[in-house]
Amino acid sequence: MLSFVIAGLAVGALYAMSAMALVITYNASRVFNFAQGGMAFFLAYCFFFLSNPDTGLGWNTWLSAALVVLIAGPLLGLFLWWILLGKLGNLAPLTKVAVMIGLQVALVAVTTLIFGHEPVYLVYGPVGEPSVIFSVFDVNVSNEQFIIIVTAAIVALGGYWVLNKTMAGLVTRGSVDSELMTVLTGTNPKFVIASTWAIGTAVAGLAGLMVLPKVGLSPGGFANLIAASMAGAVIGKFTNLWRAFFGALLLGVVQEVLVLYLPSDGLLGTALRPSLPFLFMVGAVLIYSRNKDVRADTQKVEVASVNNAYEVSLSHYLNVMRNPKGHWDRWVGYVVLVVVMVGIPVIFNDYWTGLIAVGFAYTVVFLSYRLVTGEAGIISLSQISFAGLGVIAAAYVVNNDTVFGAKGTVPILLAMLIGGVVAGVIGAIVGMICLPLGPLYAAIVTFAFALLVDQAVYTRDEFSNYGSGLPFGRPTLFGMDFDTPKKYYWFAAAIMFIIMFILWSLRRSTTGLVFATIRASRVRAATLGFDIFIARLGVFALGAAVAGIGGTMVASFQLVAFPNGFIMVIGLVWFALAVAQGTSSMGGLAAGGMTLLLMPAIFSEFLPERLADLPVLLFGLVAINMVKDPIGIQPGVRAQFRRLAIKLSGGSTHDPGPVDDDNVNSKVSAGV
Amino acid sequence: MSTINSTTLRAEGVSIRFGGVQALNKVSLEAQPGQITGLIGPNGAGKSTMLGCISGTLEQNEGTIFVGETSVGKTTPQKRASMGMARTFQGPQLVTELTVREHVILADRAGKQVRAGKLVTSLNFIVALIPFFSRGISKAEIANADALLNELGLGKDKDKGPSDLTLGQRRLLEVAICLATNAKIMLLDEPSAGLDRSETENLGQMITKLARERNITIVLVEHDLELVFGICDRVFVLDFGQLIDSGTPAEMRASKAVQAAYLGTVED
Numbered sequence: 022m023l024s025f026v027i028a029g030l031a032v033g034a035l036y037a038m039s040a041m042a043l044v045i046t047y048n049a050s051r052v053f054n055f056a057q058g059g060m061a062f063f064l065a066y067c068f069f070f071l072s073n074p075d076t077g078l079g080w081n082t083w084l085s086a087a088l089v090v091l092i093a094g095p096l097l098g099l100f101l102w103w104i105l106l107g108k109l110g111n112l113a114p115l116t117k118v119a120v121m122i123g124l125q126v127a128l129v130a131v132t133t134l135i136f137g138h139e140p141v142y143l144v145y146g147p148v149g150e151p152s153v154i155f156s157v158f159d160v161n162v163s164n165e166q167f168i169i170i171v172t173a174a175i176v177a178l179g180g181y182w183v184l185n186k187t188m189a190g191l192v193t194r195g196s197v198d199s200e201l202m203t204v205l206t207g208t209n210p211k212f213v214i215a216s217t218w219a220i221g222t223a224v225a226g227l228a229g230l231m232v233l234p235k236v237g238l239s240p241g242g243f244a245n246l247i248a249a250s251m252a253g254a255v256i257g258k259f260t261n262l263w264r265a266f267f268g269a270l271l272l273g274v275v276q277e278v279l280v281l282y283l284p285s286d287g288l289l290g291t292a293l294r295p296s297l298p299f300l301f302m303v304g305a306v307l308i309y310s311r312n313k314d315v316r317a318d319t320q321k322v323e324v325a326s327v328n329n330a331y332e333v334s335l336s337h338y339l340n341v342m343r344n345p346k347g348h349w350d351r352w353v354g355y356v357v358l359v360v361v362m363v364g365i366p367v368i369f370n371d372y373w374t375g376l377i378a379v380g381f382a383y384t385v386v387f388l389s390y391r392l393v394t395g396e397a398g399i400i401s402l403s404q405i406s407f408a409g410l411g412v413i414a415a416a417y418v419v420n421n422d423t424v425f426g427a428k429g430t431v432p433i434l435l436a437m438l439i440g441g442v443v444a445g446v447i448g449a450i451v452g453m454i455c456l457p458l459g460p461l462y463a464a465i466v467t468f469a470f471a472l473l474v475d476q477a478v479y480t481r482d483e484f485s486n487y488g489s490g491l492p493f494g495r496p497t498l499f500g501m502d503f504d505t506p507k508k509y510y511w512f513a514a515a516i517m518f519i520i521m522f523i524l525w526s527l528r529r530s531t532t533g534l535v536f537a538t539i540r541a542s543r544v545r546a547a548t549l550g551f552d553i554f555i556a557r558l559g560v561f562a563l564g565a566a567v568a569g570i571g572g573t574m575v576a577s578f579q580l581v582a583f584p585n586g587f588i589m590v591i592g593l594v595w596f597a598l599a600v601a602q603g604t605s606s607m608g609g610l611a612a613g614g615m616t617l618l619l620m621p622a623i624f625s626e627f628l629p630e631r632l633a634d635l636p637v638l639l640f641g642l643v644a645i646n647m648v649k650d651p652i653g654i655q656p657g658v659r660a661q662f663r664r665l666a667i668k669l670s671g672g673s674t675h676d677p678g679p680v681d682d683d684n685v686n687s688k689v690s691a692g693v
Numbered sequence: 694m695s696t697i698n699s700t701t702l703r704a705e706g707v708s709i710r711f712g713g714v715q716a717l718n719k720v721s722l723e724a725q726p727g728q729i730t731g732l733i734g735p736n737g738a739g740k741s742t743m744l745g746c747i748s749g750t751l752e753q754n755e756g757t758i759f760v761g762e763t764s765v766g767k768t769t770p771q772k773r774a775s776m777g778m779a780r781t782f783q784g785p786q787l788v789t790e791l792t793v794r795e796h797v798i799l800a801d802r803a804g805k806q807v808r809a810g811k812l813v814t815s816l817n818f819i820v821a822l823i824p825f826f827s828r829g830i831s832k833a834e835i836a837n838a839d840a841l842l843n844e845l846g847l848g849k850d851k852d853k854g855p856s857d858l859t860l861g862q863r864r865l866l867e868v869a870i871c872l873a874t875n876a877k878i879m880l881l882d883e884p885s886a887g888l889d890r891s892e893t894e895n896l897g898q899m900i901t902k903l904a905r906e907r908n909i910t911i912v913l914v915e916h917d918l919e920l921v922f923g924i925c926d927r928v929f930v931l932d933f934g935q936l937i938d939s940g941t942p943a944e945m946r947a948s949k950a951v952q953a954a955y956l957g958t959v960e961d
């Protein structure tokens with residue numbers, strides 16, 4: 022027992038340090054560091070490069086570790102603050118999350134571009150090979166465990182000291198609530214924020230180095246560390262350092278001690294431990310959502326919504342689109358669309374036509390972002406898991422005797438529908454957990470859920486068919502077989518357009534108006550009588566169902582249900598791409614779904630293998646670019662076309678811009 | 694004064710604190726249907742906070758709110774909307790993506806559905822999510838919306854978005870949304886701020902007509918004392934979260950306590 026507690030403390034100490042880094046940076050800058058895993062990954066690779074005698078420089082491990090944690094870490098933090106992180110403070114939550122996910126994706130891609138993308142499984146941390154150094158009460162403690170626990174204790178004490186005994190700590194906590202306090206204490210808030218990023222990155226790197234021996238070096242390897250530290254952050258409501266620290270520590274201990282009590286195989290044995298971060302979050306959310314202070318539905322502050330950067334870009338866009346002239350341009354678009362759609366299977370061979378058909382399937386998955394993020398304004402990082410769960414459910418009913426029919430007799434089309442329904446039901450359950458609290462909680466809970474699905478569902482042999490995937494088939498409809506790429510192309514296109522039509526009419530309906538209101542102002546929506554929670558939950562579930570159907574379309578083309586194509590790490594890339602294109606624009610999401618597939622295919626045709634991660638880097642960078650263009654790429658392109666059409670119709674596109682009411686407002690609130 | 698209709702609005706002993714600030718301290722008031730009840734007081738007196746407690750966007754620490762005989766003090770804003778309450782916001786809560794006219798049409802639909810209990814019960818809402826069950830915008834709806842907007846003087850701007858409106862127009866749109874819901878109880882938070890004299894008079898006439906002809910209970914929070922004393926039937930005065938006086942406009946005009954509060958002198 023005690024040895025498990027000690028092992029747990031060593032694991033939990035890593036989680037706790039990492040959680041502390043999340044909370045410190047959030048406190049100072051109000052930006053939640055979704056890129057912490059990427060930062061740790063980059064720094065860990067730097068360490069590996071410096072210390073490895075075979076492929077790197079072979080320096081002393083302690084020296085390498087010190088260089089990475091004390092110099093490279095802070096420098097990376099400062100550099101990122103300087104080019105990006107310092108500019109995020111006042112952006113809308115969705116933009117912040119998208120940019121940070123973009124940064125995560127880009128950092129991982131940069132790391133693998135620099136250091137190569139072969140995962141390294143056996144890496145020693147600074148401690149080297151673990152050995153027993155002493156024993157207490159008959160329990161052996163390894164030098165590694167000892168050093169981890171001591172380091173975490175030092176970091177925690179250091180954090181305590183800085184926060185409670187120094188001016189910088191006062192300011193860090195002060196700058197959370199008001200810039201004023203910072204001004205009063207005379208410290209430059211920029212300096213404080215920059216230093217917290219430097220420290221946060223260093224601590225994240227430190228935790229990353231120490232977890233290395235457990236997880237090796239691979240892009241997804243730090244996911245557990247990050248999920249556990251996010252659970253800590255949620256327990257601390259993002260701002261309470263000590264709750265976060267001890268919450269994460271406890272999580273580590275529970276995770277290790279559970280080994281004692283769990284069977285070594287079966288669902289409970291394999292699924293419970295990786296699910297713990299998610300379960301801890303669920304617990305925290307359930308407790309906190311009873312307290313109305315943090316409930317998003319009862320937002321107490323009445324903020325006018327017209328002033329932030331997102332709203333400004335949006336109103337510029339809408340001004341162009343509301344211009345009475347030039348609306349004929351959509352017909353040009355439709356004609357081009359029809360010509361292209363008909364042309365593709367004629368011009369391209371089976372390989373490329375099939376690839377584009379899969380692009381339609383991905384587009385369907387991406388259209389789920391229009392519902393979840395575009396309509397309901399929810400930041401969801403688990404759309405990919407809903408797609409994967411849909412795939413698994415569909416393949417399962419085809420390959421097993423179920424209520425829907427004996428093995429092999431369930432029609433593929435029915436199975437696809439079942440996949441959608443299962444994904445929708447699971448989506449409803451996840452929604453109930455992630456929607457009662459604010460947008461950041463939704464992002465983190467869905468992140469943890471995606472990881473849970475990766476580790477507890479995809480790994481099960483009855484779903485993964487021992488890694489090779491369950492066989493799946495092509496649908497038949499009215500005696501038609503969609504068995505060739507060209508036929509499947511038309512099938513996928515039909516489903517895609519049906520779903521697009523549904524989404525289009527949804528936006529035009531009362532429901533669309535209601536969601537526009539919910540996104541803009543909760544208090545307005547509530548006082549008009551709209552049930553915000555139910556509305557968002559409904560759309561979240563619908564979005565999960567659409568993602569599930571899209572997933573089954575991919576599997577159907579590939580003739581195999583391969584859940585490992587739907588893991589969280591890839592999901593982050595999807596999210597970055599979808600949001601960068603503009604989640605409320607169907608054209609943008611279609612562009613997203615197509616680029617996701619075509620760009621790597623095109624790159625791998627023309628570029629060397631070593632640069633395989635270049636497209637991913639680009640996807641990350643477009644998401645980062647949302648700092649400048651928060652409504653996404655597609656609306657901007659659309660507006661350009663409309664401007665042209667307006668000009669051709671002899672109209673004027675002069676845009677006076679939104680009326681700046683800052684002055685008026687302050688006059689009014691200062692009292693007339 | 695003490696007859697209680699089904700749309701009589703009463704607040705009893707409402708208190709609320711924000712951290713150390715006692716924003717309201719045991720405030721009671723009553724508003725009758727067919728009348729305009731004024732709520733005045735200097736900046737930061739707690740007027741908007743009071744409307745928040747009445748409409749349910751804020752939850753009071755003590756006291757309760759009655760609509761008719763029913764206590765609604767612990768219910769959601771949605772529930773209160775279904776009981777016929779609507780409000781405007783001092784800092785306009787408008788939707789960039791909707792045009793002025795769409796705001797009004799949505800409010801109209803919301804009012805109808807909410808009274809039919811539709812948007813509030815979950816099952817119906819999910820049905821309404823299916824696009825084929827919900828309608829596009831009809832000619833009649835457009836005509837109704839335009840009539841209301843013309844009356845408020847927003848006729849020219851009905852295809853604009855809220856970001857192209859002046860602050861005064863945004864406040865008017867807030868009023869238009871409130872009116873479009875056809876609520877029986879309307880809470881107006883400084884609707885005249887940013888309007889000129891003639892616009893304010895027009896607004897005052899509309900509010901009066903509404904109260905009298907459709908027997909609506911109106912609570913009017915205003916800084917424009919001329920307007921308040923001109924159209925209100927009864928006025929409540931707040932200062933530092935306390936109800937310091939109430940009575941007819943004439944009484945309030947003469948009240949020493951009110952003058953002191955507005956002039957900022959301390960009373961013995």
Ligand SMILES: Nc1ncnc2c1ncn2[C@@H]1O[C@H](COP(=O)(O)OP(=O)(O)OP(=O)(O)O)[C@@H](O)[C@H]1O
Nearest residue numbers: 321322711714716735736737738739740741742743
């Ligand atoms: N959400 C809140 N959090 C903290 N304090 C608040 C909040 N809302 C209001 N207050 C405080 O409560 C007091 C009353 O504010 P309220 O907005 O109700 O005043 P008001 O009478 O409407 O003033 P005005 O004429 O400026 O609109 C003020 O001191 C204000 O600072």
Ligand SMILES: [Mg+2]
Nearest residue numbers: 740741742783
């Ligand atoms: Mg006010």
